Amino acid sequence: MFSDYYLVGISIGGPSYGDDVTEAEGLAIICTDRSVQVYLPETDGAHTLKDYVLQDTYELTEEQYEAIENLIDREKLCAVEVAENDGCQDGRFYTLGFYDDDRNSVGCYGGYEPLQNEEEFWSIYNEVCNNASLDKAEVIRDKWIYEALLSEYGDDFPVAAGVYSTQEYVMIGESDLWMLSDEDAMDDDWYCDYAVTDLDGDGYFEICKCMTYNNGPVTRLKIYEVTENGRMTAIDTGLLDDYPDLTVGHYSEPIEISRDDTGKPLYYVCNFVSNGIEGAEHHYGLMYIEDDALHFDEIPDEDMKLTGEKVTLGWFSEVTPDNVYASYKTFVNEG
Incomplete structure (x- = not known):
């Protein structure tokens, strides 16, 4: 034909x-x-x-x-x-x-x-x-x-774990689900950064959407994951004050990783909690995905058991296939 x-x-x-x-x-x-x-x-x-x-x-x-x-x-x-x-x-x-x-x-x-x-x-x-x-x-x-x-x-749309090419079509195809919406941004002081991740290590990539108001540091975090049948689903990210703050000023430092007894990755991150005119309190803990929900467990520094592993998130604000791919390469350390 x-x-x-x-x-x-x-x-x-x-x-x-x-x-x-x-x-x-x-x-x-x-x-x-x-x-x-x-x-x-x-x-x-x-x-x-x-x-x-x-x-x-x-x-x-x-x-x-x-x-x-x-x-x-x-x-x-x-x-x-x-x-x-x-x-x-x-x-x-x-x-x-x-x-x-x-x-x-x-x-x-x-x-x-x-x-x-x-x-x-x-x-x-x-x-x-x-x-x-x-x-x-x-x-x-x-x-x-x-x-x-x-x-x-x-x-029956087949999406294989760990295969980026097909998952890119899903992430771009479902981008209206995860891109910044009028409901998310009540005024022009909100800006939004995105990053491709695989926080739970299951081979199905996520889009982390980090929304910052007036240059932060307090942010709102939403996460959407590719499913095995070619859709994207929202990860439950809990209440506003429970969001870890993964980016400040369109950038984030490499994140240190711990692991539980099963080998599941746990990410050592900071949660900035607004304290009115006194600024923001710094709460450190372990972030992980379990049962389709994001968890953040505060933990004292002395109780941390780090593996020496680190991961970098590649943030972008304009949604294009090239930016999505570059973010993926950054997360899997192929950039």
Whole structure:
């Protein structure tokens, strides 16, 4: 069913001219060998498109590729008849639509590669140049692939413990669940940082959301974990004053680790408790996840039994696939 190339996305970026940045279209395409190729535009001094330069290549799994084929069959992709020519091996022109959570189109991109002529390029360019940024397009892409996988597998969506690639689609696909909402942030003095973790060590990654008011140090902490059937669920984080404060000023020091008799990781962290005009009290203890709930047990320094292990949390404020991946690499110490 596939021709050699299908456009599946766009990037918006481009060369800088003095203080101005001119937007230009980039391409992300799925090939019949299940590779995804990402091209960026090359322009001349007159700001006109010269060529596309291959920037990166990554592979889809067989399951992801089949899910995309099934979406085409279900007309999630818009198929338009065109006359056969050298660029249209099967006589069809495909367009991929990106949709937001309310099913509103936020971009519709398509065509065969190479583009047939300059007129076709500018037609497509004019459709997309006012749409999503590269980061936004990447988030939409991951959400779309996540939706494709859910459509394919439903409640049997297989998510393996410790495998990041599929869990990224879940984290991005369910990001509306864990991103800062209007309910969380009552005014503009709240800001939010996120980090990918595996605090309970079960191989299913969590998103820690640390909300800080007016530069802290007192924070609100919420945690959401990927499940084995491809969803995210909230971890019970208790009452406001029981939240450990994992970040101050978008950063946190490496966290020391203890372990219980079963080997479960226990994290030695601080909980700042507001004390009105006198500031904040420092309460130190062990944080851990048990029975889908976050626990924080205060403990005197002399009773601590540290293992010498430490873990660093990689915080980010803008939700993009690259930032989520970098945070994961930081936590597993591969950064």
